[in-house]
Amino acid sequence: MWRLATSRSGCKGRVLDWLRWLIGCLGLSVCGPAAALGITLLLSEPGGVHLEAAQALRQELEQQGNGWRVRQQVAAERQIEAGEDLVVAIGVRALTLVLAEPGLTPVVALLVPRLAYERLQPRPSTADARAISALFLDQAAARQIDLLKQALPKARRVGVLAGPDSAESLPALAEAARAIGWELRGHTLTGPAELFRSLETLADQVDALLLLPEAMVVNRNTLHTLLLQSYRKRLPVLAYSAPLTDAGALLGLYATPAQLGQELAQMIRAAVRGGELRLPPARHPESFTVRVNRNVARSLGLTLPSEADLSNRIR
């Protein structure tokens, strides 16, 4: 790992950064595509899922052999370096850190949920603001509903428990449901004590429950109630992570850190066109993994297609 000059701060640093970026761009158009793109992978934490994503991203980027310089840093030891053309912020902490930095280096976020990204985005977005994009951690609403439809052919109504954070995603979910002829019933909790009764009511009205990563609904205090109650009501649950599927949800739809890293690498490559780095708008991932909890499926008397089969159907 090579280290360049220490970071500059203040106005002077900004101008120099901008100049560097301009030269970099010109250099790209003169010398050919992506001659010396410097990418910094900024990890929120040194190990775990962040490292997994970083490694997959790095591997995919370097595979091209286009001479891009990929550096890896941990947020706790962040150092702005010269030749940084793009920062990949892996995780919310890294993203928060980078956005607070001066400079206009483009940032693309990885392993960041859409809601967190939208809250962190600097506003207003002006012409000379830095370019920012993301590959969201969460899956698109349409695919989640589609998976439910493929797994449960007789179902028609999906229930969602939302809270203050996720309430704004309900309209998009409702639209996605309508598009395939399903009905969405959402209930927004105003306090954690409402969870049990709301779930009781909802369970009688719908054929499946879609879990949203809403802190008020899914947390250590409520997990037992959520899963035990849904199971008691024989309500299939679609969760957004592997651990939740193992905990007792019937289905899981998520992208692994490795998948996301790989996809972002492709996104970055595609973003470099004609020597310029043009970040696409932030979007949900194309890649995904389907997981079925066979024990829960058997216990509910459900015969579900294989995971490969379901994956093919919702592609």
Place this chain on the structure above:
Amino acid sequence: MKNARWLLGLGLPILGVQAQAPNPIPLSEADYFAEQPIVLSVSRLAQPVADAPAAVTVIDRQMIEASGYRHVVDLLRLVPGFQVTWTQGNLPAVTYHGLSSLHSRRMQVVVDGRSVYNPAYGQVYWRALPVALEDIDRIEVVRGPNAANDGVNAFQATVHIYTRHAGSAPGRSVSVAVGENEARDIVASLSDRLGELDFRLTAQYRHDRFFDREYYPRRDETTERMLSLRGDYQIDTRTELTAQAGYTWGDWQNSTAAYDFNPRFQSTDLSSRFAQVKLRRAWDADDEWSLQLHHTWTRNREEFPPPGMLTAPDNLNAWFRRDAIEFNAIRRLDVATRLSWAAEARRDAAWSFTFTSRNEEFDGWIYRLSGALEHRLSPEWLLHGAAMLEKHYYAGTRLNPRLALIWQPAPGHSLRLAATRGYRSPNFLEQNADFKSLVGAEVFDQYLLSPCAMKPERITTSELGYVLNRLEDGLDLDVRLFHNRIRSMIDFDPTPHPVSVELCTLIFDCTPGADLTYRNNVAAEQVGLDAGLRWRWGRQDWVNLWLALNDTRSNSPLYERSAPDHAWGMLLNHGLGEGVQASLNYTRVGRMTWLGALAPTPARDRLDLRIARQWRQAGSEREASLVLQSALGGYYEYENAKYRFDRRAYASLRLGF
């Protein structure tokens, strides 16, 4: 999955938020990747019936509520092949395809892994079970012997009652029921969470006069007060500690031993308590082990002035206790094979001076080692092998095997061929009975005697089962065709065993010798069929139909008549909208004669109706229901012309907040 210690460095809370406004940074990747406890582990999921090596009936909460029953024991009426009867408000009896007296003792009953049958007499004090109907999560009944998994006494069938996890229904609830025949129930429950501990406290008061004064020549008032506590503590994502305790006080205006010496004065003061601790570690959904300790103690106090010239008995007091430690493990060896094994050491103890004429505690140890292997030979063939090695204080060391082969030719269809062997050990009473009445030091009349050491009873069963799951149509079918060969059944010798002088022979010309002597003298063979069908066409619209047929042959004509040759029933539930549900519970049981009964029980039809309305608001819920039991009129339980169960109604109101 990588360790999640980095979560601490993230500094973002994952716990539930109290604020109502959106968080500044609502979510992070922590919410997606954090390790979670296995909530629905193998032991907590209901048995998938299609893969089970035996016929299993699951009674879930919907069925419990739709049935309208007030007592746990009545729920077993919904199981194909089961007969439930009452002789007094405090003495229900349950059996599977007959072969039982009112002290039904050929069944294993387990509550949350704790065996609750009485080691002294073998039956279960159903009304003293410290389990409220509201706290039951489900009941799983294995129809047929299951010694390989459930040990001694899993002779005819095993009933597994599971109570709800303490965190499954947070909040408070109060339920009040009032009805005819002095039916009065109050149940209050509080469930909450303190840190990582979920707990539930339930208090229950229940009272009724089961049989009417008009038909039943004695007051039949039965009252229980019950307190139970359950705590589920999540030590870490993989480990959970569950502790339970309960106490029941029973005030029963009847004898519990069913010997009426002085009916005006005989009543039972029953206390029963238990404590149980279970540590469970679940590595993943297929891999877990648990260690459990439990203690149960029950005391019957029944004291009365001896009638006439007798000086004894003046009581039918007894107590018994059970202490056990048990280890269970389930492990998936590879994609096709799953192994489960268990080890248990248990101590049973009982005392009853009146029944044994000895003022000593009878006790014995049971050691049990069992293993079960489930191996998928191919996508269509599944093989189950299980065996239990058991050393019982009376029965000695025995091996009980079970073998089942399941063929699944197409998804949703399961054909099962199984063979198993089980045994029932004599209980303390059958082995040590010496029950007599005295005048001073002289024997007046000898009632019960065990002159010889008893051998255990043996059952060998072969069965053919079929399970259909058609989820697209909401249809489930389970059929069991079986053949039982039972040997060495313990019953009473028709020839009275001689005893030394009995005063009653000199004074009243009573039969000389012990009235009832225990002997292994009955053999029986049974062929039968029981089937259950469940069809669901809406979330609140479903029907359960069941059928049982039986033919029993035996060297004892009493045993031949003890099983009804037919029985069927239906439990139908319909949602009428606006939170209203109606259900219909019909059972028909053919003619049968309970062992020891003086008259047969005629074939009877019983229809129960229930209507309920639910109101739900943001933080609370209310349910009002009305139940009419035996709508078609009175019928006779246990014996014809004596124990008449009349039409009766009760209303109940439940508040959850």
